[in-house]
Each structure stands twice: as structure tokens, then as C-alpha cells.
Amino acid sequence: MPYRTADLALAAPALDELTAARVRDGRAPASAWAVLGPEGVVAAGAQGEGADTASAFRVASCTKSFTAATLLTFAAEGALSLDTPLTDVLDAAVLGASRAPTLGELASMAGGIPIDDPWADRQESMTTADFDRLVGEGVRLAYEPGTTYEYSSFAYAILGRVLERVGGRPYPELVRERLLEPLGLTGLAFDRTVDARVIEGFAKVEGAWVQQPWAEPGAFSALGGVVATPTALATWAGWLASAWRDDATDDVLAAGLRRAMQEPRTPVPGPAGSHYGLGLVVEEDPRHGRVVSHSGGYPGFGAHMRWHPESGIGVVVLENARYSGATLPATQALTLLLDGASTPAAAPALWPETAAAREVVERLLRSWDDDALVGVAADNVVLDESFALRRATAERLRERAGLAVDAPVAPLDAVALRSDSPAHLAWTVPGAAGRIRCEIRMTPVREPRLQTLALRLA
Template sequence: MAYRTDRAALSAAAIDDLVQERVREGKAPASSWAVLTPAGVVATGDAGGVGPATAFRVASCTKSFTAAALLQVVEAGGLSLETPLDEVLRVRVLGASRAPTLGELASMAGGIPVDDPWADRQESMPADVFDAMLEDGVRLVREPGTRYEYSSFGYAILGRVLEVATGTPYPRLVTERLLEPLGLTELAFDRSAGVPIAPGHARVDGEWAEQPWATPGAFSALGGIVASPSGLARWAAWLASAWRPDADDAVLPAAARRLMQTPVTPVPDADDRAYGYGLVVEEDPRHGRVVSHSGGYPGYGAHMRWHTASGIGAVVLENARYSGATLPATRALSLLLDSARAEETGDLWPETVAARDLVEALLRSWDDDALDAIASDNLGLDETADRRRRAAEALAQRVGLPAAIAPLADAAPWSDSPAHLVWSVFGERGALRCEIRLTPVASPRLQTLVVRLG
């Protein structure tokens, strides 16, 4: 299936509305976003006055950097994904017959129980304290390799594995082996790097309260990176580029990056989702494989996601504790893919095609009588003609519609029946996503008319 990646920037207005709504509704003091395609970062925006260059802690999105660094060491022959943990670190395993392998830890199958609230508060732990904790004992809840169990502690352990294997502290390792070679200057581990960082917040008695800052330490490998939205989007674009024929580079081979984005450990009760290595892999029912990772931290929320077939993706970063940035990022990618998808609609009713043509004409010059001529009686009851007209005219003016109506094949159409049609109208400053549905009678009439930013 083909996707018009050049159309991605036209969804900027709709995505900006999503993010502005997050701040208006009090989900976070500030929210910032970026859109990526194979051409790079094509659109950014923010709400809450932070500015596009401001960085946020990306929390568990950091796990993708840890997994990439691990695969670099594996590619160099220093370790294997099958290497047992206790061959690298002095660790006492409790509750299982053996230690997990590095690959099992990286794919969330290490048997360590869910530990986010605790692990998220341990970032600054010194390495010697961490080592003593491992020697004292790591308690598992099941045999390694038997079932998915999301463990941030497991990624902290992998960070220590990398330090022991390379002789380099984790923040410096990632900086020297990933950030600097890829030119990701907007990413860092601490305030001392000179990157402007939005302070993290939490709701306390109905007010935003700034949260304490954690300096790098033994748990940084699970969530310590800070990044601007465009910086994290450029990291995501590099990972997404692994699916292109020209993807190889000296930082990490395309095959290793594709391995990160390959299902390894199925997520229980989610038939369409699995964990790869540092990334979540899922199957969208309309668009196919989508790769992502969320981040939640005291003071921050983050989400990055992209579509492997097209390389289109979205990043949303927020400065509120566990804010749920997954929701706006997921909606953003759906908007992007729906507007970029090039798809045949099958056999539409002639009345459906005619209704689409009329809606296109109405968006350029509204005519109540023309709409009444094809509308079913519910349309006016569901929303008054005056409100419908004012909303449509405001949206059309916002995106700057051209005079000419594009052929349906060029309008990213989608349909679930001959009586239904969704399509995009592309303007100079954005795009509209329109949907119509006709009644199931001998002479079909328009029962659904939706026009929104898309």
C-alpha cells in the first residue's frame, strides 16, 4: 500500500489542536510535538509557552537507546543476546532456576516483576550501591523466557552490563556511540549539557507543583535521556529508516535496527502487540506495523511512534507526571496515515460520489439549499444548518482551500461500504478530513457529514 509522505506536514494544524487541547484540559503545563517522515522532521509545534527547542525527559523511550547500545556491543562480538546475566555481573537470582539472558531482559521476558513506581525514583543510585543490590539478590516471579513482564529494573541492569562490558559509564557510552555519531545534539542526560529543559510537574491539591530533578546514575538506562521533540523524532526517523533499502550505516546495521522492531515477547491479552528490543511492536488493523515506546516519569510523559512501511511518525512530549502522552501521539499518527494513504475505495454508489462532489463545492461556497436537496431529516436535527455552515467555513479558511477539486484518487480516500466515504481536502496551509454516509433506502440521502482538521 502506498503512502504520500509529502502530505504529512499538512496535518500539522490538526496535531497542534490535539496538543493545545491537552494543555487547555490540564493534562500538562506544556506539551510539544514533532512529525517525522523519511525526509526528516517536517513539522513541530508546542503549547504552554515552552518553544520547539525545549527538551523534556523522555523517560522509558530511553530503553530504545539502551537496546541499540546493547546490539552495538553484540555486533562487535563482545556479548551475545544469549549470554546469561550472571556471566557478566555478580548477581544472585531468587525465585527461578537460572539467570535471564541479556536478550530476555531486553525483550521484557527476564521474569522480573513490574517495578515502575519504584524504579522511576532510583535514577541517581551510585554504581557501587547498585552492584551490592544485585549481589544481595534479584527476585523473579517466573522462569526467564516464559512470559512478558515489563521491567524497568531489567533495563537498569542492562545499563550496568554495558558499563562492565565496555568500561564506559552509560551516559558517556550512549553519547559517544549514538548521540554524537548521529548528530543528535538536542539530546542529553543532564542539565549541565546546556540543553534547555522544561521542568517536570505533578498535580498537588489541584495545582502544578515542580518535581525534583534526578541526576544521572545507575538507573539512567531505563529513562534518563532528555530530548526536544525534533531531536527524539530524528532518533525515531533513524530507527524507522532501517526498513529502507539504503538504510545501512556505521552506527548500527539496518538488520540490527530491524531486529529491535521485530516482535519477540507477546504482550498478554493484546493479540496485536509484542515487545521487541527496547521498542513495542503492534499491528494496526488499517495500516499495518507500527513501532512505538511510551515514557512515564515523575514529572514527565512521552511517546514516540512510527509506521514502518512509510516512515511517517509522531512524537509528543509533556511535562506532567505520567501524563499519558500516548493518546495524542497515537491520534496524531492516525491522522497522518489516514491523510497520506493512497487507496482504492472499491465500487461506491453513484449517490455517494455525487455527495462527495457536493460537499467539496460547499466547502468553497456554502449553499444551504443545495445541502437540503440531498440531506436526510436527521442531518438538520443533529446539528443546525447555521452551526454546520459556520464550522465548515472556518475550517476551509484555516487551511486555504484551492479552487479546483482534486480527483478522488488523489484525496487519500477510504471506504467501508459503497454508502460510505472518507477523504482529504488538501489546502495551502493544511488539510481537512471529510466523512459522509448515505441512508439505506431506494433513493439514498446524506445522513452523516463530518468535516474536521486532518
Template sequence: MTSPRFSDDPAAPVQAIFDTFQRRVDDGHTPASAFVLFSAEGIELEGGFGQLQLGGSAPQGRTAFRIASCTKSFTCATLLLLRDRGLLDLDTPITAFVPEFTPNTPPSDPVTPTVRMLMTMSAGLPTDDPWGDRQEAMTRAELGALLRAGVPTVSIPGTAFEYSNLGYALLGQVIASVTQRPYIEVVTEELLRPLRLDSTGFRAQDAGSELALGYRRSGDRWVELPFSDPGVFSPMGGLFSTPHDLARWAGWLASAFSPAGAQDGPLSPASRREMQQIHRSIAADPDAPETSHGEQGYGLGLFVERDPVWGTQAYHSGGYPGFSTHMRWSHEAQIGVVGFENATYSGAKVPVAEALDLAVRHLGRRVVGAAPWPETVALREAAESLVVAWDDSVADRIFADNVAPDIPYDERVATIASAIESVGGLEPEHTRDASEARGDSPAHLVWHIPGRNGRLRCEIRLTPTTPAAIQTFIVTAV
């Protein structure tokens, strides 16, 4: 275990994070549970509980697990590497690389899925969990026979999200076709070795000496499951990795959004950010116990969630016979968690999401939004002075030419006076908390001015000009 470096008083939330993963073992979800909490500075916290093999010790940072569908992010990163080198057009139909592929689309609308559609889970192929998780060792000849027999589609390619492991098996064939090298060799030489993910690989022996065994629950006992061999479905879920290695991978992807600068590596920060954008939205589940107020979708090998309060998170789960893995990180808070369990589809997403929520909310990693420009800060000061004591000359100096025609000054003065009255007047000497101001871009700020019975919410948005001016000025009582 390492000590958190980012909180003055971390004891309670840190213990809560440990308890979150310990309960997974205590409640019988899995024989073992392991996690790493990481930030831009590296590993902040880690722990392991239970038995990596029945009767054995607890897992730790160098214990290897199957990471299953977390592999998809490695597959997409490799495809983007090829794209960036000018070797691959993502909008090429998949049949250019896998000619046997024959989707059963309507004769009146015979759309052939492209590489990009497969990467974004919008190729129209039906969801194939858990079938796909048992196909890893399939040979190229067997894949060809499956494809020639025809592949059903459930939507017109390019129109809807549908999670497909078969689609990622096809993407592995794209990589092999473009490079004229085996998929596993390309990923290993282009990503794993340059990033020094030395305990990550497609075979158990590649993952180091300490290996977690996988189990499924049968009544009151755990039944050990064998490992599948690499094959044409490896691009959708074949990797083994350790908590330390997967945290390094996730941290490298997350660093593309770091204000201090992205970590070096084989894929550019721009392409890493591209992976973590919503390319295909996902409709909310009407039967879900809680409906998110944000936005959810699939990027390139990663899911993306945008929450109006807590910002954007990128993540992916991995479920395989005997294993469950989840990796998740916050763009704004610059912190993430990877978690591992050695039980079939046990749901490692649950403790990882809970741990990241604890970290963001309680361990000093508040989501702060976009850092404002210096001129935004200066214009905020001037705008606040108008709230306290309106001055037409100041307004003329800081406002864009749309402000007065939109709402004349006398109406704005009356609206502000009414808002001040509704909060019982302003505190005569209020202390401004600069960190309280938030914005969705450097040209936007929202802040509050305390009143005796409430507070004023103030908002400005600047023009896209040099010098900048205020185009939006809103003051309301809260």
C-alpha cells in the first residue's frame, strides 16, 4: 500500500475505499479483489484482498488477471497508430480487409460497415456477450467460415450502438492485413513494449510469475476455469495484465487531458483524446434503477460518460469466464481506479465506480472545470462591481455591442436590484472565494455573491474576439 499524497485528512475516505473492495470478498462475489487508485503523479493507493488462488495469498500490484474487454482500448489505439501513419483510412469498408464478411442488411439498403463503425460499436452487428467471450481461440479459417455463412444485423450499419465482440475480432484482421504481421505481435511491439507494460500480454506466461486463477460460483463453492488460448477473437478481450500495468495504461490515456502536459508514448495526445470522445451515443435504459442526468456513449475502445456536476469519465469493463475487470478515470479530477476480480462476470465495475466517486468527492480531487483566461477573471471583477454599484461607463467598457440591445441597461439595473432585494441585501463585506468560480470553458464563469438570506448567481460569457468582451451577463437570486 502507498499513502495518498493529495489530502490533508485522508483516513476516513481511504478506509472506505479499502472497505469497498474488501466487501467484495466478504460478501462472496469473488475469491479475490485488487485495485489501484492512480493520479497524474502515479499510484496513490493500492490494495488486495482474498485469495488469488484458492488457499493462496491475496493479490497485489504485480498479480496478473485476465482484463477481457479492456483489451478493446489497446486494439483501437493500434488502429489509430496505423491511421496516424497514413496506413489506414478508418472509413474504409471492412470487406477491403475481410472479404468473406457478408452482413445480412436489407437489399434495398446494402450498407457495408466501415472500420470506424466497428470501432464505435455501430456496425449493426448484434450484441454477442457471453457468446463472444468463449470464442477467443477461434482460428482464421473458422472465422472465415462463420462470415461466409452470413452475419445478421440488428440495425442499419452506422445508425445505432450495439456492443459487438465479433466486430473487434474483425478489427484484429484489419491490423493484420495492413501490417502483414500477426495482431498480437503488432500490439506487443507498438504499444506494450514502448510503454513498458512488461507484465501485460496475450498468454499467461507473458504476465509474470504471479497469476490469479479464474473461478465461477457453483452453489457454495468456487470452480476453477481454464484459460482460453489466443486466437482471432483476442483483439476483443485476450490480454492479461496486472493492477500496476493497467493503471499505467489508463493513466497514459488519461494524461492526454492533463493541463500539465500529456505523458509521452507511441500515440499522440490528440489521438488519445479522440478515443475518449463520444462517437456513438447510447440510449438510457428505461428499466435502470437510476437514470443518469448526463450523457453516455462509446468512443474508440472506451465508454464515455458526461455528468453535469462531476464532469467526464472514460471507462471500460472486462468480463470473461473466471474474471471481471474495470478501469475508470475522471478527465477533470485527473484521477482514476482500476479493479480486478477472479470470478465470472462478478461486476468489478461496482467497487471501482464507488471508489472513484469517493476519491473525487472526498480526497481533495474536486472537479474544477476549465481554468479561466486572465481576461475572464478581470472581466468578472468588473462585472461584479456593476452588481454592487452600476456604472454605465464601466458597462460600456466591458460589454460587447449586443448586450445593451438585448436588454437595455435600465432593465438590467432593475433586475439586479430585484435579485438583491430577494436575498435580503448583499453582505457589506463579503469574502470572495476565487476557487468557487466555475466555467465550462476558459471564456465562461459562474460564481456567487453572498446575501443576507441567500446569494446571487452571476454568469458571464466572453466573445470570440481580441480583446474579449462580455456577451452574456446574467444575475439571478438563489
């Protein structure tokens, strides 16, 4: 499916509304976002007291993609292999299984280690000596390696220690030397020395926001220690997504290895088509196809990054509340972006009445007229929502999008649209500052009339 990516920046008002609602609804004190396209980051914003696009948040488990990519740099050099057993490179006692997991099994959440987030998320500052003692005493598996998906942050802490053993340097230094510096990534680090203003993390306790303690880098940093601005994390996501481009380069890490991170490896129970790759989650969207993502939850922070490999469109949402559930707004945002950019390969076969209703809606957006709506609407339209409320919505959206009253109506083949049937049409109306998504459905009678009219920022 073709995607129009030239005007992605016009989605900024919609993303601002989405994240403002998160703050207003008490999901987080601050919520920041960034949108990426095939050519890089195109827009960013932030809502909440003290937050702006230069604020740095902990990205929590989004860090796992950095760990997996660093692992692959060593694999590319032949220093290790994804098939290397853990016990070949680390003095670890493996309990409860017939063999040790391989590095690839650990990286793809098939190492057999049971889920451990509440405990592991509080261990970042553990010393290397204590970590070595911990794994030397025994890592207890719940499953045979390679047989079952189980999300394990401890597995990524173990991989971080493997990288230190192989690379001879502390994990944060390896990531910086092998990835961040060669890519020119700024606004991203493992501690408060990041070249950005670090925002504090909070948890809601008895209805009030309580600041959470800050964990310094340590033996568990490989599972969640990255601190980044939304633009920095989106730039990282864009570099991973660029591996799918026809002109992808092999600088820093070969495009084929970056694509390997985004290939399905371990099936995840739940929605069909969901897998864990290498430091990333791979899903299948029923309308848009493959989507790659990762969430992050940490004491004081929530994060989510996701992108659409086919189009190169992606989004990052960072919040400063404990396990805030940033997956929800990020998923909503990417769906909004993809719906607002997608165009069918062939023009839809609409009923004449559907096409005529679209023309009326376009005119209503520019200059509201109750009589014009009465001329095409079924009787449920005014009962479902008054014309006064519909007019207020249209005028607010027109102002936010910067749609001029004399703006020409674009032909259907020049706009992003979707049509499920001849009686349905959803399309995007661009303005000078934003976009409006319109959706209409017609009644199934001899002379169809408008039964659904939905308007929102896109």
C-alpha cells in the first residue's frame, strides 16, 4: 500500500492533543513525543509541567534494542555467535534445564528464564562483583531453552555482562563507542551526563505524584538504563527502520543485521502474529502489515517506540510516571499516522451519494451550514450529536489545522484515504498547520444518506 510521507509534520496538533490528554487524565506528569519518517525525525512535542522536546527521560526496556545491536556488532566481527552457549562466555551456573541457553535464545526471550520485571527493574545499580556472584551461584530456568517465550529482563542483564567480558569494557562504554558515537547520536546516554535536561520520574501514591529515586548505572543497565530525549530515541528508531530501505547502508551495523533484529523469532502468546525478535517486538497489523516496537516501564518512567518498516513512519512516546502504559498513546499515534498517510493502489468504487456527501463535508469544514448537512444526513445524525456540537468540532479542527475557508478541495487521488465499501470513505484534509481526518458512512437504502460523520485531527 502506498504511503504519503511528505506532510507527516502536520500530525503535530493531533499528537499534542493525544499527549495532553495523558497529562490531563493523570496518566503522567509529563508526556513527550516524536514522529519519524523515511528521512528522519519530522516533529516533536511535549506536554506537562517542566517538559519540552529537550527533556531526557529513562527509556527503560527500549534499551534492549541497544543491547541487541551491540551484541550483533560483536557477532559481525566473529567475536561471538548467537549460537554461542552462555556458559562458554560467562561463569554462570544454569539450573533447571538440560543445557545452557544460547546468546540468541536469551536475546529473543527464549532463554527459559521466568519473567522478572518487578525485581530486575530495581537492580540497575548492582555492582559487577555482586552480579558475577549472583549468576555464579545459579540462574534458575523455568523452561528448556528455545522452547517457550518468557519475557526476561535478567536475560538482558546477562547479555550486558557477556558483552563486557568479550569487549573488555563497561557496557555503557561499548554502546557509546560502537553505536552512539559512530551514528552521531546526541541527547542519549546512561546517566545524568546526557547532553539534555533530565526530567524526574514519579509514581502516583494515594492520588499524589511522588518523586522516585534515581538509579545509577550498574550491572543491570543493559536491560533499561538508557536516558534519552524523544528526538534522540526517534533518531535511533529511524536508523533501525532505515534497514528496510532500498538504499540502506551498512554503516555501523549492516542493514541485514538490523533487519534480523526486526524479524520474528519467538512466538508471543496472545495476538496472532506477534513475536519477539532481537531486542524488539514484531507484530502484524491487520491493515498496515508489519509493525516493530518495544515498550519500557521503570520506576518513575514509561516509554514506547514503534515504527512501520514498509513506510518508514514511526513514533516515540516518553512519560515520567511509573509503568505509565505509554504503549497505548504510541499505538494510537502510529495508527493515526498510518491511516493519515495510506492510499489504496486503485481509486475506490464509491456510490455517487458517498462521493457527494464527501463534497458536502469538505464544504462544512471550511464554512459550516446546517442546511447543507440536512440535505444529505439521515435522521440519526442530529439525534446522535447536535448540529451545534458538530459545528463547534468542525470549527475547532479547522482552526487547529489551519484550513483556509477558501482552500480548494483536493481530488480523491491526491489525498490519503481508506474505503471499506462503496458506502464508506475515510480521508485526510491537510491544512497549513495540521490535518483533519474525516470518515463517513451511508445508509443501506435506495437513496443512501449520511449516517456517520466523524471528524478528528490526524
